[in-house]
Every structure is written in structure tokens, then in C-alpha cells.
Amino acid sequence: MPGLVGVFHELDSAVNAIGELRRNRFGDITVYSPTPRHELEEALEAPPSRVRVFTLFGGLAGASFGYLISIWASKYWPLVVGGKAIATWVPYTIFAFELMVLIGSLATVYALFGLSRIPRLTMTVGYDERFSQGHFGIWVATTPERAKEASDLLGRHGAVEVRHES
């Protein structure tokens, strides 16, 4: 969908512009900032990240696999020492723990990539190199009929540049 991108020098101008865009029911807003800011997150009222779900299931899968592989391999290839138990959960908790951390961490990274939609081979519309330096950016998807309204709104809030992109 075509839209507009507004480049802002100041954080509060960007926050106010987001607020008004949302009040005026503009859809799909993306905000760019050089560093994460609570103010922007709160203005957007974005839902909490779902990364945690992947972390939980990754951790549980890793712990289960750690116990499974060590118990299965011990029974498959028994090393009998002095009548001691062949498979014993106390030392095998080390494998469960390490694999919980390993698989849980990798699942977290997978979730970060998947939910953030990276790796991305090309830059999407609306990105500007200034957004990684000191400027804040607001991309808003609009129909051609509301483009003028959105452009005026961004300009009123102090955007140093507003441009159409599609």
C-alpha cells in the first residue's frame, strides 16, 4: 500500500504525531528510531512481543531432549560400573539444563528473526538512513484520498521532511 514517511528531529514531535495519526484512524503505522524508546512504544500501544512463547517451548524441548538422549544412549550402550544405576537423572540434569539453555536461546533468536521479519534482502519503502543516526521516522500507509491530510498532519507536528513512497 502506498504511504508517506515523515522525518522528525525531535522525539516529542514524533510521539505527538503518532497520537494524532491514531486518533484520526490512519491504519498501518511504522515508527523508526535510532534506539528503542518507551515513549514511542506507549504511543503506538503495540501488543506485547510473542517471543516469550518460543522461548518457553524451546527451553522445554531442550530440557526434554537432554534427558532423553542421555537416558536412551545409556540404555542402548550400558556402561555397568559397580552395580550403579545405568541411567541416573542427577548427572543427566546437566545435559537437560545445558540443552534447555541452548535450544531455548536459539528458539528465542528464531522468534526474533521471524517476528521482526529479518533477514530482509532489500530495504522496505519508507526507510531512511537518518533513522539509524539521530532522526525519528513515521511511515503511515494511506489511500491517495487521505494522503494530503496525513502529509499536513506530519508537517504540523514538525516533520523536517515528508515524502510519498509506494
Place this chain on the structure above:
Amino acid sequence: MATTALDPRPNIPSATVRLPAVKDYEQVDREIIGTLKPTLGWFALLAIAVLCLLVGIAGWFYQVYSGLGVAGYSPPVMWGVYIITFVFWIGIGHAGTLISAILYLFRAGFRTSIYRCAEAMTVFAVMTAGLFPILHLGRPWKFFWLIPYPNWRLLWPQFKSPLVWDVFAILTYFTVSSTFLYIGLIPDIATLRDRETNPVRKRIYAVLSLGWRNSDREWRHFTRAYLFLAAFSTPLVLSVHSVVSFDFAMALTPGWHATIFPPYFVAGAIFSGMGMVFTIIIPIRKYFGLQHYVTLNDLDGAAKMTLFTSLVVGLAYLTEFQIAWMSGNQYEQDYFWNRVFGQWAWAAWIMILCNMVLPLSLFSRRLRRNPAWLWILSIFINLGMWFERFVIVVPSLSHEFEPWQWTTYAPTFVDYSILIGSFGWFFMWFLLFCRQLPILAISELKEVVRPRLKHGGGGH
């Protein structure tokens, strides 16, 4: 038009940090990216590191050709410099994870400016440590036999062996700490990509940044993922050195068979890593003129952490003696007597002086805020912690149960060359890292800098 004044709140990891000399985001980019330009001093240091590495490689080839006997091992002292140096480097790595993960969870302000350096140090230290178990093998090309995988031999490793625990712990630690480092680097690499003018380097940075574009969606998932990685790394760092300590504590050898080993090793690891952080960060701070980022307050905070871990380590030393004394076990008591007043007294007293006595100077606020003293002290800590591992490994093996087995141990030139090579390997990677990627975290430092405001008052 509805406008509201904004009082920007500091972001999470940096609640108490103030950097008054840093005025805006652009200054952070300019000054940190400025550290990436190669200089003559950097080339000279890299050449020294590579030379040291070549010395180590030559020593190793000689050992592979001649056999492990040239490394100074003879029964019963079959562990020496390699295991000492393995534990030493694993320990160095621990402070990096402590600073980047544990202090992140505790919201310690002094972390922000030093964590990237410490995190890189962790990855390279674990890469160095991981070489030593392989170097110590008579047939190093068979090292992968320790990894459980379906194979035509139908063999599986002994899952009750601490050496197999080590493989899991260290591979997990290396994977998670390098992932943690890379994830934290992605936004900074994107910044480098956007500032770079050389098309080849720009392309490389574009690939490494994975198309990161600083959007709210990316930041939202990034901050959450980073928190969980920190939460995983925190128990991991405690577990890894505990598992390393099991290599010793599971044996019945006097001086090793003690339940105190896991916490003792973890505290020692963090202490030694803090020493290496000072050894590295203080010259970087001075050389690149980054005193307004790595402030005296940051060094002060890190020095307090060092003092605390030194006290824990000192307590562990004394507790070992108390346990030996109260155990009534003659072998244990003899061993500890021999350690401090006998054959190995010189090593034990170097350890006590460097790790227990000299760090007490950090009770002085003036010395905590004196970078020159902190750097000198850090060298003593590195030395002392290497000797701590020497005192753990060698005296136990050379003074076991049977008097006829009592012997001595002296490293050979092969041991020394591989020890030097390990420093060359570590510093080579570190120097390459700090010329290609930002040594201070750009995006996290920006969280500390007050953003530009139109209506908030006091904006820059």
C-alpha cells in the same frame, strides 16, 4: 494540534547513567565509529599477536610430531599448563557474561559503556579455552568422539563423565555467548551500514545487519529477545564454571574432592574476568579518548564488583583450609600444608598476594577511581588467577596418597609456547574485532543520551 510536553525516561539498562559530555545521538555515532580507523599502533599490536600465535602453532606441531611427553607430563602429574590455561581462559570469559547479562538484569548502570568489550572478550576467551582440551589430546583429530551423534562405531560417550559434561557446557556457552554478542551487534552494524561510504564494506555490513531498519516492530521483539537471552545466560554462566570445577571435584584426589568447588570456581572466574576487562578497557579508553563514555563512575562500579569477588575468593581459600583442618583427613591436611608451606609455597603465596591482598586496595575510593592503578592491579589479578589454577592442579597431582608417588612438575618450552600462543590467538581476534565493529554499544549508549525535544525543556 494536540502537543504534550515530554519528560523522557531513561531506558531500562541504564537507569543511573549520565553522560554529560555526550550531547546528541550524532556525537555517539561520530565518536564510536571513529574508533574503527586503522592506525599504526593497531597494526603493530596485531603483528605481535600473530607472532605469538605462530610461536604457539610451532609448539603444537612439535608436540603432535613428538608426542605429549614433550609437554612436561609424567605420571602422576598428567595435567599441567594446558588444563590450568583452559580454566584460566574459561574464567576470563565469565566476566563478559556477568557484565552483559547479569548486570543487565540487575539494571547496573556502569554496564552500558563496558559490556560490548566484555562480551567480545567472552567469545574470544571461550574460543581460546576450547582449544586446550583438544591440544591436550594425544590424538587431537579424534576430539569429535566426545560429541554424541549416531555413528558407524555404534558407540556413545559416557554421560556420567565430567569431560562429556564439559563438552556440553562449553559448546552451549560458546554458542549462546556468541549469539548474544551478535544479536546485540545487529542494530550497530545497521548504523555502520548507513554511515559507510565504501561500497564493498557497505555491502558486507548490509548482509551482517540482516536488513535491520530500526522499526518499532524490530525493537519490540529485539528488547524482549535480548532480555530472555540475558535470562538464559545468567544461570548458564554459573553452570559452566561449576561443570568445569566438577572436572576436579569428582575426583578423590586431595585438594580437589570438595563441595565448595562450584561456587569457588564461579567467584574466581568472575574475579579473573573483571581483571581482564580492566586490562583491555583502560588502554582502549585512553587511546581513543573515550573517557566521557567509560567514565570514572563506570570504573568505580566495576572496581567494587572486583573487590566483592576478591573477598569471596579469599573466603573460599580460607574455607578450603578450614575444611581440611576439620575433616581430620591426614592426606587432605598434608596436602594443604604442602601447598602453603612446602613444595609449592611460592606459587600459593603469589596467588594469595595477587588475589586476596592487593585487591583490598579497592576499599579506597581514590584508588578505585585511578585508572593507572586499576590497570596495574588488573595485571596482578591476571597473574594471580593463573597461579590459582596452577595451585589447584599441580600440587594435588604431585602430592597424592602414596609418598612414593610424590613428585614435581616443571613446564617445558612447549607448554610456554602454547601459553604464549593462546594470548596471541585471543588478542588477534580481539584486535580484529575492534577494527571492524564498534567496541562500545552505539544503540545502548544512545539510550543514555537525552533525545532531542521540541517541547520537553532542556532538550538538545
